[in-house]
Every structure is written in C-alpha cells, then in structure tokens.
Amino acid sequence: YRMSFPEITKEEDKSSGIDYFNKLMSGQxxxxxxxxRYICKDGTVINAFITASLLYDEKKKPLxxxxxxxxxxxxxxxxxxxxxxxxxxxxxxxxxSIGRLAGGVAHDFNNMLTVIIGxxxxxxxxxxxxxxxxxxxxxxxxxxxxxxxxxRQLLAFSRQQAIVPIVLNPNEVIESMLKMIRRLIGENISLxxxxxxxxWKIWLDPS
Numbered sequence: 217y218r219m220s221f222p223e224i225t226k227e228e229d230k231s232s233g234i235d236y237f238n239k240l241m242s243g244q245x246x247x248x249x250x251x252x253r254y255i256c257k258d259g260t261v262i263n264a265f266i267t268a269s270l271l272y273d274e275k276k277k278p279l280x281x282x283x284x285x286x287x288x289x290x291x292x293x294x295x296x297x298x299x300x301x302x303x304x305x306x307x308x309x310x311x312x313s314i315g316r317l318a319g320g321v322a323h324d325f326n327n328m329l330t331v332i333i334g335x336x337x338x339x340x341x342x343x344x345x346x347x348x349x350x351x352x353x354x355x356x357x358x359x360x361x362x363x364x365x366x367x368r369q370l371l372a373f374s375r376q377q378a379i380v381p382i383v384l385n386p387n388e389v390i391e392s393m394l395k396m397i398r399r400l401i402g403e404n405i406s407l408x409x410x411x412x413x414x415x416w417k418i419w420l421d422p423s
Contacts, residue, residue, distance in 0.1 A: 226253040226261060233266070240270045241278060251288070262289045322370035329367065332360045365422070366396070372421065379421045387411040389422050 222230055229252040236248040248268045253261050268283040336357035343350045372379065391409070398407050 224254050224256075226255060229253050236266075236268065237281065240268065240281070246270075254285075262287050263292050264288065318370045322367040326364065326367040326371070329360055329364045333357065333364065336360060365392075381419050381421045383417050383419055384422060385417055386415055386420075389420075 221233070225233060232250060233252050236245075236250055239245045240248055246269065249266070251263060251265050254264050255261055265286045265288045266283060267286075268281055271279045271282050273279050336353055339353050340350065340357060343353065390411070394407065394409055401407060
C-alpha cells in the first residue's frame with residue numbers, strides 16, 4: 217500500500233501544502249516553495265523543503281506537478297542549536313556587563329568607605345571610652361566595616377579583587393549574612409538556619 221503525500225504529512229501542515237498547489241493550479245503563482253513535515257515509516261518526523269511547479273502541454277493544459285523534496289531536518293536542528301548558543305552568549309554578555317557595573321560601583325563605594333573607616337578610627341582614638349559619643353562612633357565604624365565586606369563581595373563577583381582565602385568557621389560566615397539574605401529573598405519565603413555544632417573550619421575567601 218502506497219501512501220499519498222497528504223497521508224504522510226503532519227496534520228498541522230496539510231492545509232499550507234494544499235493551498236500552494238491550489239494556487240499553482242489556478243495560475244496565481246508559477247512556482248511554490250515552502251516547508252512542511254513528513255512522517256516516516258518508523259514514525260519519526262522530518263522537516264522538508266518543497267519546491268514545486270506545474271508542467272503544461274502545448275495547449276497550456278496542466279499535465280502534472282514537478283516537485284523536489286529536500287530533507288532539512290539536520291539543518292534546522294543546527295540552526296536551532298546556533299540560536300540557543302547565541303542566546304546563551306547574549307546572556308553571558310549581559311551578566312558580564314552587570315559584573316563590570318557592580319565592580320565599578322563597588323570600587324567607588326569602597327574608596328568612600330575607606331575614608332569613613334579612617335576618620336571613624338581616628339575619632340575613636342581621640343574620644344574617651346566612657347563618652348557616649350564613643351559608642352555612637354563605634355556603631356558607625358562597625359557599620360562601615362560591614363559595608364566594606366559587601367563591597368568586597370561585589371568586587372569578587374566582578375573579578376576585580378584577588379581571591380584571598382583564610383581559615384574560618386562557616387557558621388560564623390553564614391550567620392553574618394543571614395540578615396542580608398532574608399532581605400534579598402523577600403517576606404514570602406521563610407529562611408530557617410540550623411547550624412551544626414561540630415563543623416570543621418574551612419579555607420575560603422569569605423567574599
């Protein structure tokens with residue numbers, strides 16, 4: 217049993233092929249070129265590029281169609297893969313740009329923090345520890361140090377700062393980040409921190 221072209225054509229593509237051949241028969245077009253999908257014997261589907269024209273006798277009466285069917289399945293897969301790679305490249309370039317921007321902002325901010333930390337240290341050394349102002353300056357100093365840690369993380373993310381690993385307790389590092397992480401994930405997510413008591417120290421750059 218030989219199957220006809222409509223029988224081996226994917227259902228979604230039948231109307232487009234028939235439309236082209238009807239236009240050839242009516243004389244609206246002289247040549248047709250279109251894509252459609254065919255079903256193979258084993259059930260697999262291939263993509264095909266069809267070029268078709270109508271041959272006439274000496275009285276201009278249509279005799280038969282002349283069609284060429286080209287399997288373009290691999291070409292389309294390659295094109296799809298190429299587009300996927302282009303999308304990945306564009307995404308990587310966007311991330312790289314964000315990294316550069318974050319690094320530039322962090323670098324400038326770090327310069328300002330250096331001044332704040334320096335003046336805070338100088339002021340603390342000049343004020344008596346019993347003075348109420350000493351405690352307030354101490355809070356400014358600690359806040360500046362925490363901000364400097366954040367800028368170091370941004371600089372490490374943008375690869376503008378050398379990695380400097382040290383021996384540290386992972387619990388202490390994570391606990392220092394919990395407040396920032398909770399702000400990042402939003403109020404609709406609950407973050408539960410259950411640290412182990414017997415963790416080993418690790419050699420890592422805290423940024």
